[in-house]
Each structure stands twice: as structure tokens, then as C-alpha cells.
Amino acid sequence: MRPKKPKMLVVDDEPDNLDLLYRTFRREFQVYKAESGIQALEVLEKEGEVAVIVSDQRMPEMKGTEFLSKTVTQFPNTVRIILTGFTDIEDLVEAINSGQVYKYITKPWDPNELRGVVQRAADTYELLKQKTEELEWSQAQMAVLATLMDVAQTSTDIESSLQPIADALGENFQADSCILQLMDGSDLAGSPVCYGQDERIDLGDDPLAQEAIASQMVQGVANVAGDAELGQLESYQSTGVKAHLVLPVVFRKQLLALASLQWKSPNAIQENEVEWIHRCTQQMALALASAKLAS
Known part of the structure; x- marks a missing residue:
């Protein structure tokens, strides 16, 4: 049985860039596409958590950093990458410092560099997911043990x-x-x-x-x-x-x-x-x- 492909969401309002991103990663990932932050949020609502999000920064209606900030609470383990074709230091620094963005890549990007960054991001996601699950199960175990202690005593x-x-x-x-x-x-x-x-x-x-x-x-x-x-x-x-x-x-x-x-x-x-x-x-x-x- 083939290992299940990790999920990935690519977001860009330019159709050519969106198709290029899809073609770049479709062999290694189950790739979902969205042409805006609003559409991307709808994809996430339908499909659930993804390992990696790659989003363009400059998009109409909603900047990439704004869209990514809306995903943090519901999908804390997802790793987020921004593509930017201009210098928007304030937005990027704030997003990186707040943990919303793992890395930013400047346009035009080098395909090999982007592949390497995304693969490391996917590895990071798997590690975060594993640690989160271990913490949740540890907490569940402690809660059960607390009940058992109470039962033994009372x-x-x-x-x-x-x-x-x-x-x-x-x-x-x-x-x-x-x-x-x-x-x-x-x-x-x-x-x-x-x-x-x-x-x-x-x-x-x-x-x-x-x-x-x-x-x-x-x-x-x-x-x-x-x-x-x-x-x-x-x-x-x-x-x-x-x-x-x-x-x-x-x-x-x-x-x-x-x-x-x-x-x-x-x-x-x-x-x-x-x-x-x-x-x-x-x-x-x-x-x-x-x-x-x-x-």
C-alpha cells in the first residue's frame, strides 16, 4: 500500500502561478488550489487540516498574511509559507514573529529551493502533529488516572x-x-x-x-x-x-x-x-x- 500523500493548499490570485504551484507539488502532495484567501478558507472548512499552506502575499480582498492569521487557531500545526514579489517587511516580520509564517520566498522563486522549503515544512508538520498527539494522550491518561485514584480512595x-x-x-x-x-x-x-x-x-x-x-x-x-x-x-x-x-x-x-x-x-x-x-x-x-x- 502506498503511503498517503500529505495535504497541501496553494493560494494565488494569478491562475498561471496557481497552476505552476499545483504542477510542482502534485506528485508528492495532495494539492488543493484557491484563488483568494476567502476561497482558501472555504477549502479548509471543507477539507480540514492540511500539512502546508503556500500563499501569495499580494492578493485582492485579503493579504496572504491576513489569510494565514485566520488559520492559526483552528489549525495550529499547519506550516505556512508566504510568496512575495515585493518588499513588505512590516507585514512579514509581524507574521513571522507571531508564528503565523514559517518562511517567506521571494518571487520569482527557484523551484528546487521551494521544493526543499516545502518538504522541510511537511517534516515539521509531522513532528508537530506527533508531539501534539502525544501531549493530548498524556493529558487523557492523567485524567483517567486521577479518576482511578479517587475511586481507590473513596x-x-x-x-x-x-x-x-x-x-x-x-x-x-x-x-x-x-x-x-x-x-x-x-x-x-x-x-x-x-x-x-x-x-x-x-x-x-x-x-x-x-x-x-x-x-x-x-x-x-x-x-x-x-x-x-x-x-x-x-x-x-x-x-x-x-x-x-x-x-x-x-x-x-x-x-x-x-x-x-x-x-x-x-x-x-x-x-x-x-x-x-x-x-x-x-x-x-x-x-x-x-x-x-x-x-
Whole structure:
């Protein structure tokens, strides 16, 4: 499978320049075109975040720096480059100092120089995106751990501890649904505690849940449609679950509970993110064990 091309937006009110920019980058990038700042904002609203924006500075209705400033809040990781055919030092210095512009290129530009700048910009975007995601997942993990600490300290029985844990998992890891159910040996016990949408996979007859119970290891699928077995099951088709992660909660080799996170979008969870969640289940085992002792 070919790697997915990064997205790029080129903005210039001169059609010839716009076509040249498109031809220059179309092999390496998924390129979107806009003839004005206003049109470019409409493209971003429709297509979402792009890795790199290359914009002309002198355009009617809205300068390039003005357009780029309007993208900072919604798309902080996007890397912005200005093309300028004249010396407009005040605008450029202000834009660069405020973090709105990564670099400016003077017209007429050298194609090789521009390619190099854009490639470095794309690399910078990927690094920023990775760091942002790591920070967000770290914050989510800390929020869940705070709930687990509270449960460990305040719960008087294991049943009452389940709902706040399920809510914390679902909310902080942005799942559409979360199920937390106690175990009695290798059997699901009691009623499941749920967070989120009503339509969710029942763990009782779910292959991932059964494998997680048998192996006491995390089981998951990022894209149900690509799984030959799960993709054909009525439970997945009827609920619309496209990604599913099942985590056994184990304390001293004893399976205490089963946690299920379900998403209605495929690839909502990545391999490196599973580790963040798994760390929480290790702490969850301690919290549930404490609540069980308090019962």
C-alpha cells in the first residue's frame, strides 16, 4: 500500500502561478488550489487540516498574511509559507514573529529551493502533529488516572466504582461507547456498566472479548471493514462500530474485569495509542482490587 500523500493548499490570485504551484507539488502532495484567501478558507472548512499552506502575499480582498492569521487557531500545526514579489517587511516580520509564517520566498522563486522549503515544512508538520498527539494522550491518561485514584480512595464496593471509571475511559479516549464489566473467573459477571451511545457491541458473544478473556491480553481491530471475520458479524454491522479495543483488567494474574472501547469511525485508535490506554488498565486493576477489598 502506498503511503498517503500529505495535504497541501496553494493560494494565488494569478491562475498561471496557481497552476505552476499545483504542477510542482502534485506528485508528492495532495494539492488543493484557491484563488483568494476567502476561497482558501472555504477549502479548509471543507477539507480540514492540511500539512502546508503556500500563499501569495499580494492578493485582492485579503493579504496572504491576513489569510494565514485566520488559520492559526483552528489549525495550529499547519506550516505556512508566504510568496512575495515585493518588499513588505512590516507585514512579514509581524507574521513571522507571531508564528503565523514559517518562511517567506521571494518571487520569482527557484523551484528546487521551494521544493526543499516545502518538504522541510511537511517534516515539521509531522513532528508537530506527533508531539501534539502525544501531549493530548498524556493529558487523557492523567485524567483517567486521577479518576482511578479517587475511586481507590473513596469507593466502598467494587460495583459503585465501575461507572466513574467507564465514564473516564470513554470521555478521555474519545470513544463513542465504553463498557466495563466484572469477571467471575473466565465468565462475565453481573450487568455491564456503559458510557456513551446506546448502540454498542455486547461483550457476551464478541470474538475479541472472548479472545481477551482466554489470553488475558489486549485485543483490538482498528478497521472492522478490513477484518474478514468481524466485518461479517451482524453485531458490528447493526451497531456501526468501526474500531474496537478490548482490555482485560488483571490483578496478580486474576481477571477482575473487561473494558471495551468502541468507535464509530475506522482507525480512531492507532497502535502507539493502545499502549497509553493499556497503562491505564494496569492502574485500573489496582483501583478495582482496592474497591473489592473495601467491599
